[in-house]
Amino acid sequence: VREGEQPDACGVLVSGFAYRQKLTSDGARQILALHIPGEPLDFQNLFLDEADHNVQMLTRGEMAVIPREELQTLARSRSAIGHAILVTILVEASIFREWIVNVGRRDARTRLAHVLCEFGARLEAQGLAEDYGYQLPMTQEQLADVLGLTPVHVNRTIKSLEAEGLIARKGRNISFPNWHKLQEAGDFNNRYLHLNQQAAGRVV
Amino acid sequence: VHALFFHLRESGSLVLDEEGLDLVDLDAVAAAAIAGARSVIAGEVMSGRIPISAVIEVDDEHGRRVLDLPFRDAVQLDD
Numbered sequence: 001v002r003e004g005e006q007p008d009a010c011g012v013l014v015s016g017f018a019y020r021q022k023l024t025s026d027g028a029r030q031i032l033a034l035h036i037p038g039e040p041l042d043f044q045n046l047f048l049d050e051a052d053h054n055v056q057m058l059t060r061g062e063m064a065v066i067p068r069e070e071l072q073t074l075a076r077s078r079s080a081i082g083h084a085i086l087v088t089i090l091v092e093a094s095i096f097r098e099w100i101v102n103v104g105r106r107d108a109r110t111r112l113a114h115v116l117c118e119f120g121a122r123l124e125a126q127g128l129a130e131d132y133g134y135q136l137p138m139t140q141e142q143l144a145d146v147l148g149l150t151p152v153h154v155n156r157t158i159k160s161l162e163a164e165g166l167i168a169r170k171g172r173n174i175s176f177p178n179w180h181k182l183q184e185a186g187d188f189n190n191r192y193l194h195l196n197q198q199a200a201g202r203v204v
Numbered sequence: 205v206h207a208l209f210f211h212l213r214e215s216g217s218l219v220l221d222e223e224g225l226d227l228v229d230l231d232a233v234a235a236a237a238i239a240g241a242r243s244v245i246a247g248e249v250m251s252g253r254i255p256i257s258a259v260i261e262v263d264d265e266h267g268r269r270v271l272d273l274p275f276r277d278a279v280q281l282d283d
């Protein structure tokens with residue numbers, strides 16, 4: 001999805017990871033959201049006619065593409081599907097709210113710990129994590145654009161979480177020797193993810 | 205395009221950058237180092253501390269030093 005274009009289809013991530021981003025006029029990038037396999041990428045534009053930001057793949061992956069008009073018809077004719085789409089959009093909005101708090105009010109250590117917790121909790125809910133360990137699909141540069149920091153600052157913050165024993169890394173593999181403490185460090189409470197409600201939505 | 209590694213020497217210890225950044229020239233290296241230093245200072249200053257003695261040491265993929273950027277060169281101190 002590209003800013004300014006009129007989307008004619010909705011993608012659902014089958015495998016791989018994607019992200020939403022916006023650029024400032026002088027070229028600084030802010031990553032607004034991360035998407036994991038199983039998540040729809042563009043319910044945002046199901047009823048809005050012009051994309052207001054970009055959605056890109058973070059890694060290689062596969063996407064199922066549903067024509068926009070047919071999905072609109074389905075959402076109108078089958079109320080359970082309309083409901084599930086609405087729940088998904090509301091949860092996305094809730095995550096955006098949490099990210100505003102994260103970037104606006106948390107320090108670098110808390111900010112990074114929070115994003116690592118969220119990613120772990122969402123992967124776990126989709127059955128994609130192994131005991132709260134996962135492959136971090138992002139470079140330090142991309143992580144910096146998620147957190148509103150710089151790669152140097154991200155590296156320093158990762159190393160400090162590692163030194164504290166809150167995370168352990170082997171290449172891109174990251175695991176959490178003390179999940180409870182990491183949640184505390186990240187000021188993380190999964191309430192805003194509405195995981196039960198999302199699971200109910202997925203059954204439809 | 206070259207892979208550059210931005211290590212951080214701070215309070216007697218070295219934070220190694222194992223991942224690196226792909227950058228096109230020395231200007232881009234200097235810009236990334238300055239932005240990195242300012243970002244760390246900005247974060248620390250909110251807790252009342254300015255790590256002014258830290259240095260960013262940039263190495264290329266062969267481990268050759270490309271740039272030393274003392275934090276004090278990344279900011280102007282107005283007394």
